[in-house]
Amino acid sequence: MVQRTGDGAGMAVEDWSDGVMEQDKAKTSPPEPSRRSFFKKVWMVLGFVALAEFIGLVVAFLKPRKPRIKEGDFGGIITAGAVDDFAPNSVTAFRQGKFYLSRLEDGEFLALSRKCTHLGCTVTWDSEKKRFECPCHASAFDIKGDVINPPAPRALDLYAVSIENGIVKVDTGRKAQRKS
Numbered sequence: 349m350v351q352r353t354g355d356g357a358g359m360a361v362e363d364w365s366d367g368v369m370e371q372d373k374a375k376t377s378p379p380e381p382s383r384r385s386f387f388k389k390v391w392m393v394l395g396f397v398a399l400a401e402f403i404g405l406v407v408a409f410l411k412p413r414k415p416r417i418k419e420g421d422f423g424g425i426i427t428a429g430a431v432d433d434f435a436p437n438s439v440t441a442f443r444q445g446k447f448y449l450s451r452l453e454d455g456e457f458l459a460l461s462r463k464c465t466h467l468g469c470t471v472t473w474d475s476e477k478k479r480f481e482c483p484c485h486a487s488a489f490d491i492k493g494d495v496i497n498p499p500a501p502r503a504l505d506l507y508a509v510s511i512e513n514g515i516v517k518v519d520t521g522r523k524a525q526r527k528s
């Protein structure tokens with residue numbers, strides 16, 4: 349249905365077909381999303397993601413960390429055994445701990461790294477010759493780890509040893525280099 353309105357000179361024509369104006373149809377149909385609103389939503393999503401990551405980082409920072417190395421593993425504290433289990437002037441190998449435990453004549457303990465100080469080969473203990481020998485370039489070390497045959501430039505490195513209630517413990521996370 350077409351309806352004419354106005355005073356005749358500027359008469360407007362409106363289509364009332366089916367009882368609904370074309371103008372009203374346009375108003376009731378859902379608006380198409382504009383580019384601006386699309387980018388607004390994208391920025392909101394990115395903002396939430398950034399916020400979630402930031403919260404995750406803060407929580408991870410504040411959370412107490414579990415020690416990665418367990419007691420008994422290399423890098424942690426290794427219980428070697430009772431003091432009396434080690435005879436004076438003896439050397440005991442601890443493969444898992446990657447060290448030798450030397451008990452000297454006077455009863456002192458030294459935990460020696462098994463790594464040659466020349467190029468890092470693994471030294472072996474010769475119980476007859478009473479010395480550590482490197483299979484790579486023939487360096488040799490005495491029971492204290494001191495060099496008795498070069499090319500090793502310095503003594504074997506030492507791990508920290510402690511005795512608690514008659515038990516010898518070696519901290520393989522604390523290694524000291526010696527100068528000669």
Ligand code: FES
Binds near residue numbers: 466487
């Ligand atoms: S690595 Fe031991 S002597 Fe060379």
